[in-house]
Amino acid sequence: MALIAPTILVLGAVIVYPLLSAIYLSFFSIYTPTLEGHFVGLANYRDLLGSGGFWSALVTTAIWTVGTLTLQILVGVGMALLLQQNILFRSLARGLVLFPYFLSTVVAVLVWRWLFNDLYGILNQMLMNAGIIAAPVNWLGAMPNAMLSIMVVGAWKFFPFVVIAVLARLQTIPESLYEAARIDGAGPVSRFFDVTLPQLRDVLTIVILLRTVWDFKEFDLIYLMTGGGPVNGTRTLPLIVYNQAFGLNQMGMAAAYAVSMMLVMLVFMLAYLRRANARSEADSAA
Amino acid sequence: MVQVVFEKVRKSFGATVAIPCLDLRIESGEFVSLLGPSGCGKTTTLRMLAGLEQTSSGSIRIGDRDVVDLAPAARDIAMVFQSYALYPHMTVAENICYPLKKRGVAKAERATKLADVAALLQLGPLLDRKPKQLSGGQQQRVALGRALVRDPSVFLLDEPLSNLDAALRAHMRAELIELHRRLGKTMVYVTHDQLEAMTMSTRIAVMRDGVLQQFAPPAEIYNHPANAFVAGFIGTPAMTLADGLLVREADKAIVRAGALAIDLPQALAASLPAATPSAITVGIRPEDVAVGAGPWAARVRLVEPIGHETIVFLDADGLSLTARVTGSAALHAGETVAFDLRRDRLHLFDKTDGRRLATVPSA
Amino acid sequence: MTTRRPNLLASLIAWPLVLIIAFPLAWMLLTSIKPAAELFTRTPQWLPRSITFEHYTRVLTETPFLQYFGNSMILAISTTVLVILVSVLGAYSLVRFRYRGRETLAALVLFTYLLPSVVLISPLYLMLVKVGLANTLASLVAAYMSFALPYALWLLRSFMAGIPEDLESAAMVDGASRMGAFVDVVLPQALPGIISTALFTFILAWNEYLYALVLVNSDEARPLTTGVMNMLISAFNIEWSLLMAASVMMSIPLVILFAFFQRYLTSSFGAGGVKG
Numbered sequence: 058m059a060l061i062a063p064t065i066l067v068l069g070a071v072i073v074y075p076l077l078s079a080i081y082l083s084f085f086s087i088y089t090p091t092l093e094g095h096f097v098g099l100a101n102y103r104d105l106l107g108s109g110g111f112w113s114a115l116v117t118t119a120i121w122t123v124g125t126l127t128l129q130i131l132v133g134v135g136m137a138l139l140l141q142q143n144i145l146f147r148s149l150a151r152g153l154v155l156f157p158y159f160l161s162t163v164v165a166v167l168v169w170r171w172l173f174n175d176l177y178g179i180l181n182q183m184l185m186n187a188g189i190i191a192a193p194v195n196w197l198g199a200m201p202n203a204m205l206s207i208m209v210v211g212a213w214k215f216f217p218f219v220v221i222a223v224l225a226r227l228q229t230i231p232e233s234l235y236e237a238a239r240i241d242g243a244g245p246v247s248r249f250f251d252v253t254l255p256q257l258r259d260v261l262t263i264v265i266l267l268r269t270v271w272d273f274k275e276f277d278l279i280y281l282m283t284g285g286g287p288v289n290g291t292r293t294l295p296l297i298v299y300n301q302a303f304g305l306n307q308m309g310m311a312a313a314y315a316v317s318m319m320l321v322m323l324v325f326m327l328a329y330l331r332r333a334n335a336r337s338e339a340d341s342a343a
Numbered sequence: 344m345v346q347v348v349f350e351k352v353r354k355s356f357g358a359t360v361a362i363p364c365l366d367l368r369i370e371s372g373e374f375v376s377l378l379g380p381s382g383c384g385k386t387t388t389l390r391m392l393a394g395l396e397q398t399s400s401g402s403i404r405i406g407d408r409d410v411v412d413l414a415p416a417a418r419d420i421a422m423v424f425q426s427y428a429l430y431p432h433m434t435v436a437e438n439i440c441y442p443l444k445k446r447g448v449a450k451a452e453r454a455t456k457l458a459d460v461a462a463l464l465q466l467g468p469l470l471d472r473k474p475k476q477l478s479g480g481q482q483q484r485v486a487l488g489r490a491l492v493r494d495p496s497v498f499l500l501d502e503p504l505s506n507l508d509a510a511l512r513a514h515m516r517a518e519l520i521e522l523h524r525r526l527g528k529t530m531v532y533v534t535h536d537q538l539e540a541m542t543m544s545t546r547i548a549v550m551r552d553g554v555l556q557q558f559a560p561p562a563e564i565y566n567h568p569a570n571a572f573v574a575g576f577i578g579t580p581a582m583t584l585a586d587g588l589l590v591r592e593a594d595k596a597i598v599r600a601g602a603l604a605i606d607l608p609q610a611l612a613a614s615l616p617a618a619t620p621s622a623i624t625v626g627i628r629p630e631d632v633a634v635g636a637g638p639w640a641a642r643v644r645l646v647e648p649i650g651h652e653t654i655v656f657l658d659a660d661g662l663s664l665t666a667r668v669t670g671s672a673a674l675h676a677g678e679t680v681a682f683d684l685r686r687d688r689l690h691l692f693d694k695t696d697g698r699r700l701a702t703v704p705s706a
Numbered sequence: 707m708t709t710r711r712p713n714l715l716a717s718l719i720a721w722p723l724v725l726i727i728a729f730p731l732a733w734m735l736l737t738s739i740k741p742a743a744e745l746f747t748r749t750p751q752w753l754p755r756s757i758t759f760e761h762y763t764r765v766l767t768e769t770p771f772l773q774y775f776g777n778s779m780i781l782a783i784s785t786t787v788l789v790i791l792v793s794v795l796g797a798y799s800l801v802r803f804r805y806r807g808r809e810t811l812a813a814l815v816l817f818t819y820l821l822p823s824v825v826l827i828s829p830l831y832l833m834l835v836k837v838g839l840a841n842t843l844a845s846l847v848a849a850y851m852s853f854a855l856p857y858a859l860w861l862l863r864s865f866m867a868g869i870p871e872d873l874e875s876a877a878m879v880d881g882a883s884r885m886g887a888f889v890d891v892v893l894p895q896a897l898p899g900i901i902s903t904a905l906f907t908f909i910l911a912w913n914e915y916l917y918a919l920v921l922v923n924s925d926e927a928r929p930l931t932t933g934v935m936n937m938l939i940s941a942f943n944i945e946w947s948l949l950m951a952a953s954v955m956m957s958i959p960l961v962i963l964f965a966f967f968q969r970y971l972t973s974s975f976g977a978g979g980v981k982g
Contacts, residue, residue: 060799061796063792064799064855068815068856071849074829079825079826079828079829082828135723136720140720142716142720143711144716144721145714145717150720153724153728155964155968160731163934164953167734167949168734171734171949174946176746179733270820274824276916308832315828319825395875415875415878416879416882420879424876426870428876430891432894445877445881489880493880493881499879
């Protein structure tokens, strides 16, 4: 139908074509400023896999992803549970909790870098005043602080996504399930684990998948917070791609990194979905 | 005045054939119900008539036009949907005027027609409301109004009453009958409720698995069902259908069902085709079973008093019968009673394909 | 639900957490209205001793902020309009029509939803240079389609799938053509979904950083995201007051949209996710 034509055109132009180009480019060595290059076959990939840079970046990315995802899920589910209750000024609370998600990453980074500032940042000042630390902590310039800091900022920025998805699902859980549990003698903790959590399983499966993928490919936040430092301590795969293309001017190699990164994500997604499907099938069969 | 003719219409969805070959001729001004269980193809047939579904082959004529290639808007039909399909963002007045607007009817004329329809269906006070502010019955009338306002040749109704409660349904049934009488238009009505079909239709088309079983006036369908399916589908409580053996002796015919041996009346026996198989299905309607006196005996399994009558479930040596008794019967489960059958009201069907074998001429 | 009495216990647990979450933003606001001298103290100064708006005026008059702001506006609005036009038609097609390849197209849309932008920056950069659009706002609009369109399609598809087909059938029987039924019935019904999608697209375009970084190098076409970060890099001394003031101003459209349309923004989460 003709209605779908504009969509196909646009998607073809800005996604399919560049995607295929990226794969194509990865077999070349291209000098970014002049855009001249020559064919090198699989050399990029060989260098990439043997360089160690790829593997350590993969580990770094994995650590960052797991860390910030865990925080996002824990805080997200917790806040959703709280916001589900009839608390005072609930809409205002909801608005405040959700807002970080809609902020620009630039603003989020600027604010947190100011908070983390070693001499004048409010965080260090508060902690010193409270006697928790004796000297200012370098939040962004030393490891493991830098990794922990970006995990926290990532969680702050992205956890509202979890809140909204979980909250929406919570509101559809029939009250009668809780009532039945209460009659059966379940206390609040049991009710959470036996009624709420199973109902949340579907939503959490999707949320975890989406957030893992999005955190894995996150560029803006890490680039702007630490630039990948200190000394590549927070250098994730997306940052390497950018660095290769525009720092080292190796566009072909950048494409190779990007393609490799995509393959890793693809493998993860397939494995994850298969496991999720298997588990839900086992449930329906049971 | 327009007839609606389906000629060799076939409909398949991919590999599944929903309707193998439908031939149906609806005369002008008739109220025809398409009746059958879910999945029998009645809604598909209606939608093909409307143009919302394409035929796989065959022709559909409205009047003298073959409409198979025409868009719904060009077929001069109006449709009332089961869900009413009222446009939620428009008021009642706008909903009803929408078809007129689409045909370029002038504003003044639209207002007149709206007023006519509103008067007919008592929609006056509702004209400025939105659908969600209306009750089910009111929404139904608005849907009817939208169909009426254009004065089309054929009205299509897709189970319009199924979302209403019982009392409202009865009321709307009467209104629809009155409407049909007044307008005299051809109406095609889809329903799974046999009571609706029986009370409203000039003729009923009973369908099953995409195949037309019988197309006849209600009385004939009730008294002379064309096959065992129709016999069992029409009538509440359902006709008792049981396996039987037909035995011919000299000039007599005997039906053995369970432990009963029933002499067939001459008229019935005479109308049996010569080459009748011996394995048959025999049916008797509950009102044709007389409880209290008779040559046979049965145990009462269950008694259901309904007020004006009582339904009695009997077991006679392996044969389960349903009987209808007027008023309240002084019967209890476990009792043994005598019963009789009106033997001239037996229905005999071929056991293998269900078709009717004998018919008693109508009185 | 029966009568709702406020749950005090939950409020006592929830609100401190909410305040902690909101704190960084509050701090941003406070910093932006404090005189610069008050910032550089060793002990925490919560509330400003005096309030000043000099940082705001400085940002507005001494930096290209207004130009960046204008660029971001044009960029976000153009992207939104274009995306809505294309995705409304596309989503309707995906939902209503049966044609070969429809399922694969839907799966493709989902896949692109999860695609890393870093993968596309190199080829997009090359493509736009070749077409001669490098360093323009138009190049950003084109690039933004790559993540905004799949998302919009996914959202609108869910919204439209929820509109009963009977309504269009009724419209067609009543005399409308297929497109007529679309305009008269589907669009009004899909309006909340369209608003949600438009809002989200606007916000995505407003906040985007990476493509702006790679594709645009001159102040003429630079949007706020890279523009404000640029002000950080080019200054010798990081002027936090100015940055906080710029951040606040940069976020004002978002606050306005969020305050008035929170319902639209959060309802769409049921229908799909958002690009992180």
